Amino acid sequence: xxxxxxxxxxxxxxxxxxxxxxxxxxxxxxxxxxxxxxxxxxxxxxxxxxxxxxxxxxxxxxxxxxxxxxxxxxxxxxxxxxxxxxxxxxxxxxxxxxxxxxxxxxxxxxxxxxxxxxxxxxxxxxxxxxxxxxxxxxxxxxxxxxxxxxxxxxxxxxxxxxxxxxxxxxxxxxxxxxxxxxxxxxxxxxxxxxxxxxxxxxxxxxxxxxxxxxxxxxxxxxxxxxxxxxxxxxxxxxxxxxxxxxxxxxxxxxxxxxxxxxxxx
Amino acid sequence: xxxxxxxxxxxxxxxxxxxxxxxxxxxxxxxxxxxxxxxxxxxxxxxxxxxxxxxxxxxxxxxxxxxxxxxxxxxxxxxxxxxxxxxxxxxxxxxxxxxxxxxxxxxxxxxxxxxxxxxxxxxxxxxxxxxxxxxxxxxxxxxxxxxxxxxxxxxxxxxxxxxxxxxxxxxxxxxxxxxxxxxxxxxxxxxxxxxxxxxxxxxxxxxxxxxxxxxxxxxxxxxxxxxxxxxxxxxxxxxxxxxxxxxxxxxxxxxxxxxxxxxxx
Numbered sequence: 001x002x003x004x005x006x007x008x009x010x011x012x013x014x015x016x017x018x019x020x021x022x023x024x025x026x027x028x029x030x031x032x033x034x035x036x037x038x039x040x041x042x043x044x045x046x047x048x049x050x051x052x053x054x055x056x057x058x059x060x061x062x063x064x065x066x067x068x069x070x071x072x073x074x075x076x077x078x079x080x081x082x083x084x085x086x087x088x089x090x091x092x093x094x095x096x097x098x099x100x101x102x103x104x105x106x107x108x109x110x111x112x113x114x115x116x117x118x119x120x121x122x123x124x125x126x127x128x129x130x131x132x133x134x135x136x137x138x139x140x141x142x143x144x145x146x147x148x149x150x151x152x153x154x155x156x157x158x159x160x161x162x163x164x165x166x167x168x169x170x171x172x173x174x175x176x177x178x179x180x181x182x183x184x185x186x187x188x189x190x191x192x193x194x195x196x197x198x199x200x201x202x203x204x205x206x207x208x209x210x211x212x213x214x215x216x217x218x219x220x221x222x223x224x225x226x227x228x229x230x231x232x233x234x235x236x237x238x239x240x241x242x243x244x245x246x247x248x249x250x251x252x253x254x255x256x257x258x259x260x261x262x263x264x265x
Numbered sequence: 266x267x268x269x270x271x272x273x274x275x276x277x278x279x280x281x282x283x284x285x286x287x288x289x290x291x292x293x294x295x296x297x298x299x300x301x302x303x304x305x306x307x308x309x310x311x312x313x314x315x316x317x318x319x320x321x322x323x324x325x326x327x328x329x330x331x332x333x334x335x336x337x338x339x340x341x342x343x344x345x346x347x348x349x350x351x352x353x354x355x356x357x358x359x360x361x362x363x364x365x366x367x368x369x370x371x372x373x374x375x376x377x378x379x380x381x382x383x384x385x386x387x388x389x390x391x392x393x394x395x396x397x398x399x400x401x402x403x404x405x406x407x408x409x410x411x412x413x414x415x416x417x418x419x420x421x422x423x424x425x426x427x428x429x430x431x432x433x434x435x436x437x438x439x440x441x442x443x444x445x446x447x448x449x450x451x452x453x454x455x456x457x458x459x460x461x462x463x464x465x466x467x468x469x470x471x472x473x474x475x476x477x478x479x480x481x482x483x484x485x486x487x488x489x490x491x492x493x494x495x496x497x498x499x500x501x502x503x504x505x506x507x508x509x510x511x512x513x514x515x516x517x518x519x520x521x522x523x524x525x526x527x528x529x530x
Contacts, residue, residue, distance in 0.1 A: 055367060055476075057475060057476055057477075058475055059475075080414050081474075081475065082474075083410055083413055083414050084410070085410045085411050085414050086411075087414070088406070088411070088414075089404060089406075089415070090355070090356055091355055091356060091359045091468055091471060094356045094359065094360055095359055095360065095363055095472070098360055098363070098364075099363075102320060136442070138403055138441075138442060138443065139354060139442040139443060140443035140444065140445050140447075141353070141354075141443065141444045141497075142444060142445060142497050143444065143497050143500075143501070145348055145349070145350045146350050146351075146353070146444075148348055149345050149348050149350050149352070149353075150354070150442070150443070176403075177401070177403060177404040177405075177415070177442075178403065178404060178405035178406065178415070179405065179406045179407060179408065179411075180405050180407060182405075182447060182448070182449035183447070183448075184447035184449070203356055206356060207360070209346075209347075210322060210323055210324075210346065211320075211322055212322075232406075232407050232408050235408075236408070
C-alpha cells in the first residue's frame with residue numbers, strides 16, 4: 001500500500017485549512033462529450049494546449065486558458081480510436097480525470113454534463129442540477145462491505161452559497177454505464193434516492209476522492225427517465241438545446257467561483 | 266486529439282514487426298484481488314519495489330522481480346482507502362493498468378484472475394481458461410455505433426502455441442461491474458457468446474488497446490453462473506483452492522513465454 005505521506009495529522013489539517021481559505025485558482029472541468037464541451041471552450045476562448053498533459057496515443061482532449069483570476073482546463077475523453085464516437089462512460093471518465101489531476105493539480109474539479117432526470121423527483125427537461133452526492137447503480141456486489149464499495153457513495157464539495165446565489169436545483173446523482181435503465185438499475189437508483197442519472201459522475205468522484213480534490217457536479221437534464229419517450233430519442237432531440245443551458249450554468253458557476261476560496265462556495 | 270506519432274506507416278509496421286520478433290522481456294501481470302495476487306508474488310519471489318511506479322495517495326500495489334530472462338511486475342489496485350476491501354471492477358482495473366503501462370512500458374500484459382463460468386458452455390469449477398476475446402455486458406447504449414462502443418469487443422493476443430502446449434481451455438470472456446447477473450446482463454453475455462464472466466478483463470483490454478500492448482487473459486473458474494448455488498457463496502467457498510490452480514497456470518504461462526517472441530506464442 002502506498003503511504004498517505006509522512007505529515008503529522010496536525011500539519012495535514014493545517015495544509016487542508018490553508019487550501020480551503022486560499023482563493024481557488026486552478027479549475028479542471030471534466031466533460032464526457034465533445035458536443036457538451038465545445039460551447040464551454042468557446043465561451044472562455046480556450047485553446048488546445050501545445051504542451052500535452054496526456055501521453056501520446058490517447059484520444060483525450062485538453063483545452064486551456066485564463067478567465068478572470070482563474071486557470072481553466074477543460075478536458076474530455078475524445079473520440080473512440082476505433083469507432084469514432086465520444087468515449088462516454090465511467091472508464092474513460094476515470095482515466096481522463098486521473099491523468100488530468102496528475103498533470104494539472106487542480107484546486108477544484110467541475111464535472112459538467114447532461115443527465116437523465118426523474119420527474120417523480122422534480123426534474124424537468126433543461127433543469128440544471130448541482131449534485132449533493134453521487135453513487136453507482138450498476139455495480140452490484142452482494143458480499144458485505146463489497147456491496148458498499150460497489151455503490152461508491154461520495155459527497156460533492158459543499159457549496160451552500162453557490163446553490164443559493166445561482167438558484168440551481170439540488171439532487172442526488174446516480175451513475176451507470178448504460179443509457180437505458182433495466183429493473184435492477186432502477187432498484188439501485190431508487191435506493192440511491194437519485195433525482196438525476198448520468199454515465200460519469202461517480203467515476204469522476206472516485207478518482208477525485210483518492211487525491212482529495214473537491215468536486216462539484218453540474219448536470220443538465222436532457223431526458224426524463226420515468227417519462228413516456230424513449231431515452232435515446234429524447235436525449236438526442238434535446239442535446240443541443242440543453243447543452244446551451246448547461247453552458248450558461250457553467251459560466252455562472254465559474255463567475256461565482258472567481259476570487260473565492262473553497263469555504264466561501 | 267493527440268496525434269498518434271509522426272512515423273510513417275511503413276516505419277511503424279517495421280517497428281511493430283521488430284517487437285513481434287524480439288524476445289519478450291517485460292511482463293505486466295494485472296490482478297484484481299490481493300488473494301489472487303499473493304501466490305504469484307510468492308512463487309516468483311517478487312518484492313515490493315522501493316521506487317514507486319504510482320503517485321502518492323493511491324492504494325495500488327506493485328511487486329517486481331526477475332524470473333529467468335523476464336522482468337515481471339505484478340500489480341493490483343489494492344484495498345479501497347475508505348472501506349478496506351479489494352478495489353475490484355473495471356474502473357480500478359483500468360486506472361492501475363493505465364498507470365502501469367505508462368510507468369513500466371510492458372511488452373505483454375497478462376490479466377490473471379478468477380471468473381464465473383457457464384456450465385452450458387463447458388466450464389467447470391477450477392477450470393483455467395485463456396480468453397479468445399473480451400467484451401462488456403453492462404454498458405447498454407442503444408444509439409448506433411455507441412452500442413458497439415459499449416460492448417467494447419476486443420481480441421486477446423493470439424497464442425495458438427501456448428494454448429496447445431499448456432492444454433488450457435479457450436472461451437470468450439464477458440466483463441461487468443456486478444458479481445451477480447441480472448436478466449439484461451444475461452442477454453448481453455449470451456450475445457457476447459461468453460463462456461466466462463469477470464469484473465475486469467474488458468477494462469484491461471480497453472487500456473491495453475489504446476497503447477497497443479498485446480494482452481492475454483488467464484481466468485480460473487470459481488463459480489458456475491448457470492448453476493444451483495448463489496454466486497457470492499460459491500465464489501468465496503472456492504476462492505482459495507481455485508487461486509492455487511490459477512497460480513499454477515500463470516507459472517506455466519510465464520515458463521512458456523520465457524525466451525519467446527510474441528509471434529511464437
